[in-house]
Amino acid sequence: MEKNLNIGIVGTGAIGRTHIERINRKLQGAKVTACADANLDFCRSVAEKYGLKVYENGEDMIADDKINAVIVTTLDAFHEEYVLAAIKAGKFVFCEKPLAPEAQACRRIAEAEIAARRQLVQVGFMRRYDPGYRQLKALIESGEYGSPLMLHCAHRNPDAPGFTTDMPVENSMIHEIDVLRWLIGENYISAEVVFPKTTKYAQGALKDPQIMYLTTESGIRIDVESFVNCRYGYDIKCEVVCEEGSLNLPEPANAMVRSKASRMTPICRDWSERFIEAYNVEFQEWINSCRAGVVNGPSAWDGYLGQVAAKAASKARDTQTRIAIKTEPTPDFYKK
Ligand SMILES: NC(=O)c1ccc[n+]([C@@H]2O[C@H](COP(=O)([O-])OP(=O)(O)OC[C@H]3O[C@@H](n4cnc5c(N)ncnc54)[C@H](O)[C@@H]3O)[C@@H](O)[C@H]2O)c1
Incomplete structure (x- = not known):
């Protein structure tokens, strides 16, 4: 076009x-x-x-x-x-x-x-367009650090008015569910959710923080902490521990200030600030691919698999048990 x-x-x-x-x-x-x-x-x-x-x-x-x-x-x-x-x-x-x-x-x-x-x-799923996650994917795919064994992730918001216990999995950790499957190229086989001690800042019956555990087909173990009342800022962490090295999601590049005998680096306040570049890249690439007539970003099948895993994690949270995730084979149409 x-x-x-x-x-x-x-x-x-x-x-x-x-x-x-x-x-x-x-x-x-x-x-x-x-x-x-x-x-x-x-x-x-x-x-x-x-x-x-x-x-x-x-x-x-x-x-x-x-x-x-x-x-x-x-x-x-x-x-x-x-x-x-x-x-x-x-x-x-x-x-x-x-x-x-x-x-x-x-x-x-x-x-x-x-x-x-x-x-x-x-x-x-805009995290796939974040330069930091793209760097992690390139490092994993280089093979230089061996196989990923464990991932330690955190998704923290300063506050989340109106959040209830059922929301962190499907509203916020759905981003980790998608981006981590894309990052390591494996489907999940099970999910669990545990509740650490609840913060005094949680409103009503909200249980906050929560930790979701995912296990992949080859046995990679993932923990994702969701803490929606962490108070200090919007903070996203991801460490991929491999056989020969640990790969860390870069922090946003904010200037460090030295003052009053301390070093301070600002932390983002919300998702729109933290992922502004990811959104820009996501939409520019989508526009370019629509004009070229071939769209190849996160597909409807990715959307489906994400919801299957999220529903399993929600059930695991509600029943406080480990829930198996059954992934159907990818239709040929969605094989890239
Ligand atoms: N990628 C991300 O990280 C991210 C961040 C925020 C929101 N979202 C998603 O974006 C969507 C919108 O979120 P939001 O924060 O802008 O919500 P919002 O409530 O601010 O806006 C939703 C809009 O949809 C309209 N609407 C509701 N029912 C409609 C209908 N049947 N037909 C037409 N319009 C209808 C509402 O009037 C409203 O203007 C949600 O699906 C949300 O999950 C994604």
């Missing part, structure tokens, strides 16, 4: 607006030109700010010939209907994570895409 992509976005909430801003004011090769949202008044105010055409119905926007590609940033429960509408219209569609809240809904999307005989769907 020679000319710019015209993108229609469904969902002009918090992250939808950051994607419009990023695509229309920073990135090249595409513009968001249309939007739809269940909250029509708010959608109109967003459209006015960015000069977009408003559609009262998301499906009508997706079907319009003037729209070349679609972004879905509605609440999770409504992703499926819009992604299926985009597949039906034969258009590339970027869907924020999770692809759908239930694994079977993700499966239906994968089946619709296979029936359409073209990979049209990309899921918003």
